Amino acid sequence: MLNPAPAFTMVQAADSPANADLPRRAGAVSITLRGVEKQFDSGVVALQPIDLSIAGGEFISIVGPSGCGKSTLLRIVAGLIQPTGGTCERAQNATAAFVFQDAALLPWRNVARNAELLMELEGYPLSERKARAQEALQVVGLAGFDASYPHQLSGGMRMRLSLARAIALRPNVMLLDEPLAAVDELTRDVLQEELSQLWLSTGFTALLVTHNVHEAVYLSDRVVVMSARPGRILKIVDVPFAFPRSPELRATPEFARLTGEVSAALRHRE
Numbered sequence: 001m002l003n004p005a006p007a008f009t010m011v012q013a014a015d016s017p018a019n020a021d022l023p024r025r026a027g028a029v030s031i032t033l034r035g036v037e038k039q040f041d042s043g044v045v046a047l048q049p050i051d052l053s054i055a056g057g058e059f060i061s062i063v064g065p066s067g068c069g070k071s072t073l074l075r076i077v078a079g080l081i082q083p084t085g086g087t088c089e090r091a092q093n094a095t096a097a098f099v100f101q102d103a104a105l106l107p108w109r110n111v112a113r114n115a116e117l118l119m120e121l122e123g124y125p126l127s128e129r130k131a132r133a134q135e136a137l138q139v140v141g142l143a144g145f146d147a148s149y150p151h152q153l154s155g156g157m158r159m160r161l162s163l164a165r166a167i168a169l170r171p172n173v174m175l176l177d178e179p180l181a182a183v184d185e186l187t188r189d190v191l192q193e194e195l196s197q198l199w200l201s202t203g204f205t206a207l208l209v210t211h212n213v214h215e216a217v218y219l220s221d222r223v224v225v226m227s228a229r230p231g232r233i234l235k236i237v238d239v240p241f242a243f244p245r246s247p248e249l250r251a252t253p254e255f256a257r258l259t260g261e262v263s264a265a266l267r268h269r270e
Helices: 072-080 111-115 118-120 126-139 155-167 185-202 214-221 246-250 253-266
Strands: 032-037 045-054 059-063 085-090 096-099 172-177 205-209 223-226 234-239
Touching: 032 072, 045 072, 045 085, 045 155, 045 223, 059 072, 059 214, 072 085, 072 096, 072 172, 072 205, 085 172, 096 155, 111 126, 111 155, 118 126, 118 155, 126 155, 126 185, 155 185, 185 214, 185 246, 205 214, 214 223, 214 253, 223 253, 234 253, 246 253
Parallel strands: 059 205, 059 223, 096 172, 172 205
Antiparallel strands: 032 045, 032 085, 223 234
């Protein structure tokens, strides 16, 4: 297994000023859910009516019990499945990328070729695929690992490669379905910090599904707390901490108070 890669490089997008106000810049992509419901063919009701507006450049986390419909909601936003009621609207210029819990890398492709995969499926020319893949690998700290294969990478590096594959598409909406769940706690903390840096440097709108309350509070502008199935929004918690956030934030009384508030909302059984 190769040594862990360095942290994400802060790369400024061509149209994105690199500063702490970037995630709320005017004119960015927004997402609006109005009365979104989902009932599967089996009869299982996954979601009760969901109303949620996400401003362009926001980082929103969704927490809730297992099976409450978090991932279903994310797939509706992605357009992978359709709601049975209500509407999901993205701004006209929205382009989305989806990052799953499993890195889902092709073992017979090296790092560079895995980074090109989504662009290849979208029909990008070879020269553009290679240039964008190299840029994305640089951003996530995998430059120099082009010829390595997935089995040679650590868990953290595989997840970085999964992120590189997504950001090579240059999306302005990033949908993240528990992407850090499979790594150890120390690596998870480091990847949270790097994901926050990546978001700040590129300015995409982020929607993260996670079971980890500390992760949700550390990364987000707002935390959406969902009930047990059928999922509905119990509470939306604003996170007041300024960006960029230091690792030391996690040890502060203010951080503990806010994670306690989210945890208390999760225990709600109305």
